[in-house]
Amino acid sequence: MILSVDGVSKWFGEGAARTNALREVTFRVDHNEMLYIVGPSGSGKTTLLSVISGILRPNAGTVLVEGKDIWRLSDDALADFRLHTLGFVFQDYHLFPRLTTLENIAVPLILRHVPWNDGLEKARRVLQVVGLEQKGQLPPQRLSGGEQQRVAIARAIVAEPDLLVLDEPTASLDGDTGKRIVAFVRNEILNERRAIIVVTHDDRIYEYASRIIHMEDGRIVDLPGPAA
Amino acid sequence: MSGVLKLALKLLLGDRGKFVTLVIGITFAVFLMMLMTSMFFGIIEHSAANIINVGAKMWVMDPDVQTPQNSIPMPDYVLDVVRSIPGVDYAVPLYVGAGLVRLDDGTYQAATVIGLDDATLFGRPELLAGKALDIYRNNAFFVVRDANYAKLRSPKIGTTFEINDHRGIIAGIAHVSIGSLFGLPTLYTTYSRATQDLPSTRYVMSFILLQPKSPAAIPGIKRAVAKLGYLALTDSEFTTRNNRFYEFQTAMGTNILIMTLISFIVGLSIAGETFYMFVLDNLERFGALKAIGARRSELVAMIFYQSLVVSFLGFGFGVLLASALVAFGKLRIPNYAAIITYQNLFMALVMVLVISGVSAYIGIRRILRIDPFVVFRS
Numbered sequence: 001m002i003l004s005v006d007g008v009s010k011w012f013g014e015g016a017a018r019t020n021a022l023r024e025v026t027f028r029v030d031h032n033e034m035l036y037i038v039g040p041s042g043s044g045k046t047t048l049l050s051v052i053s054g055i056l057r058p059n060a061g062t063v064l065v066e067g068k069d070i071w072r073l074s075d076d077a078l079a080d081f082r083l084h085t086l087g088f089v090f091q092d093y094h095l096f097p098r099l100t101t102l103e104n105i106a107v108p109l110i111l112r113h114v115p116w117n118d119g120l121e122k123a124r125r126v127l128q129v130v131g132l133e134q135k136g137q138l139p140p141q142r143l144s145g146g147e148q149q150r151v152a153i154a155r156a157i158v159a160e161p162d163l164l165v166l167d168e169p170t171a172s173l174d175g176d177t178g179k180r181i182v183a184f185v186r187n188e189i190l191n192e193r194r195a196i197i198v199v200t201h202d203d204r205i206y207e208y209a210s211r212i213i214h215m216e217d218g219r220i221v222d223l224p225g226p227a228a
Numbered sequence: 229m230s231g232v233l234k235l236a237l238k239l240l241l242g243d244r245g246k247f248v249t250l251v252i253g254i255t256f257a258v259f260l261m262m263l264m265t266s267m268f269f270g271i272i273e274h275s276a277a278n279i280i281n282v283g284a285k286m287w288v289m290d291p292d293v294q295t296p297q298n299s300i301p302m303p304d305y306v307l308d309v310v311r312s313i314p315g316v317d318y319a320v321p322l323y324v325g326a327g328l329v330r331l332d333d334g335t336y337q338a339a340t341v342i343g344l345d346d347a348t349l350f351g352r353p354e355l356l357a358g359k360a361l362d363i364y365r366n367n368a369f370f371v372v373r374d375a376n377y378a379k380l381r382s383p384k385i386g387t388t389f390e391i392n393d394h395r396g397i398i399a400g401i402a403h404v405s406i407g408s409l410f411g412l413p414t415l416y417t418t419y420s421r422a423t424q425d426l427p428s429t430r431y432v433m434s435f436i437l438l439q440p441k442s443p444a445a446i447p448g449i450k451r452a453v454a455k456l457g458y459l460a461l462t463d464s465e466f467t468t469r470n471n472r473f474y475e476f477q478t479a480m481g482t483n484i485l486i487m488t489l490i491s492f493i494v495g496l497s498i499a500g501e502t503f504y505m506f507v508l509d510n511l512e513r514f515g516a517l518k519a520i521g522a523r524r525s526e527l528v529a530m531i532f533y534q535s536l537v538v539s540f541l542g543f544g545f546g547v548l549l550a551s552a553l554v555a556f557g558k559l560r561i562p563n564y565a566a567i568i569t570y571q572n573l574f575m576a577l578v579m580v581l582v583i584s585g586v587s588a589y590i591g592i593r594r595i596l597r598i599d600p601f602v603v604f605r606s
């Protein structure tokens with residue numbers, strides 16, 4: 001088991017304005033597992049990923065990654081957890097417009113103090129994997145939405161994280177590219193030391209899931225999912 | 229260079245508009261501060277010109293005297309007493325006053341007249357033309373060739389004029405290291421001629437210049453002179469006293485001080501404001517860095533680095549600009565009193581560092597409060 005989420009609740013606002021984004025969410029993810037989280041818009045999927053990723057502090061519950069309670073870590077230790085254990089593809093990419101595509105991908109390596117040129121070299125290899133080797137020198141805003149999404153994925157996997165978290169990774173990709181990239185992630189990234197969590201609406205990629213859980217209104221609900 | 233700092237630089241340079249505004253803002257502030265302080269130091273230095281040019285180790289004066297230009301005459305017996313103080317090697321009188329020169333073409337020009345001790349000529353200037361002993365000739369004056377020389381119609385050796393209705397003749401052209409601030413030409417003559425021809429008060433001795441036997445004798449001399457009711461200062465003490473006067477007791481000093489402060493505040497606001505805008509504009513990027521795993525200390529280092537880069541660039545350009553203007557000013561206006569010293573370079577540097585520190589601090593406070601989740605949703 002790589003991840004254990006126990007009784008996690010998260011709400012925004014107070015009193016009448018309070019939104020319960022997560023209500024006592026509990027689930028586990030094993031090594032070598034590719035878990036899909038599906039559910040309607042506003043059901044709390046991004047909130048859940050953020051809590052798991054050490055970006056958003058929950059109001060209640062614990063998140064154990066490799067047995068470590070990440071929300072009891074110091075600020076620096078939490079930053080190190082995000083840097084060394086986690087790879088995150090944000091729903092809307094959040095690439096750096098002032099950097100080239102290659103440099104964007106190398107950012108996690110640079111933060112890990114990998115020498116600049118070694119980082120770019122590694123980034124170039126990953127860029128090839130996502131099929132954008134021609135675009136390395138362009139700034140990301142010159143790429144199409146789908147290409148930007150691929151760059152964001154490349155940035156998340158470049159440092160080979162143990163826990164890879166993808167928020168709608170194929171939303172702006174055509175079916176073939178989406179499948180190709182998810183297949184790549186599944187085949188090349190996933191192994192017995194790692195796990196992948198994917199939030200998606202895209203049933204074209206369901207076939208790659210190890211397991212699918214459903215969310216509704218901040219809760220995990222039992223639905224007979226179309227698991228592969 | 230660490231990769232994180234390189235990233236910071238790329239983020240900064242990538243935002244060309246803000247980067248240029250930042251550098252220009254700081255350049256402008258440094259330029260103003262440099263100009264103000266260099267004018268200030270220039271004026272101060274020139275106002276102390278006589279102390280430096282005469283070059284005596286110690287000066288005796290009335291306690292109310294603040295500057296070498298405005299002396300209060302002392303009675304002659306003071307000189308005799310000062311000469312008898314133990315530790316005094318020698319002491320000579322000095323006259324500093326003003327005379328009204330009537331030129332051959334009938335126009336008038338005020339001039340500073342300095343009367344040197346007849347026996348020693350102590351404090352005499354370096355001569356560009358003529359011989360020192362020519363000062364003993366009838367009605368002889370040395371004229372200083374500085375920025376105000378032309379106001380006497382650029383006299384040559386042998387040129388005659390009238391001063392306070394007495395005849396005068398130029399016997400030498402002198403050079404001094406620092407020109408006068410006050411826009412008056414300077415004439416040197418002997419003490420006896422200066423005191424005969426020029427003044428009308430009962431006492432005529434402006435200053436006593438004295439040479440102590442050793443530095444150790446100075447405190448004793450000061451005490452002895454103080455007993456007489458007069459004031460003995462070393463040249464540097466007198467310079468400081470003079471500078472204080474111009475800094476704090478004339479409108480000039482205070483105004484320049486205020487202007488310097490204003491340029492500092494203007495620079496601080498431009499730089500602080502622009503830098504904060506830069507930080508706000510890049511909140512999403514800093515948020516992403518934080519989410520990917522940058523530590524707080526790394527974000528702080530990035531911000532400080534960015535603000536230091538723009539500050540040093542602005543400092544460089546500002547100093548360059550100010551130096552160019554001062555050099556140009558000196559070329560065009562002979563009396564232009566401005567000097568760039570290590571002191572004002574250092575002052576401007578300190579001010580820039582304060583500006584950069586404050587801007588960075590404002591930015592850092594914002595950055596550390598970033599919640600990537602919130603940034604990403606907005």
Ligand SMILES: Nc1ncnc2c1ncn2[C@@H]1O[C@H](COP(=O)(O)OP(=O)(O)OP(=O)(O)O)[C@@H](O)[C@H]1O
Nearest residue numbers: 012019021040041042043044045046047048602605
């Ligand atoms: N910062 C916030 N302040 C207030 N409410 C918030 C905030 N963030 C999320 N919410 C609310 O929490 C709920 C869950 O949001 P979340 O973004 O997790 O949904 P989602 O499942 O990712 O939706 P989508 O599929 O549209 O991305 C929503 O009702 C949303 O309005």
Ligand SMILES: [Mg+2]
Nearest residue numbers: 045046047091
């Ligand atoms: Mg979402």
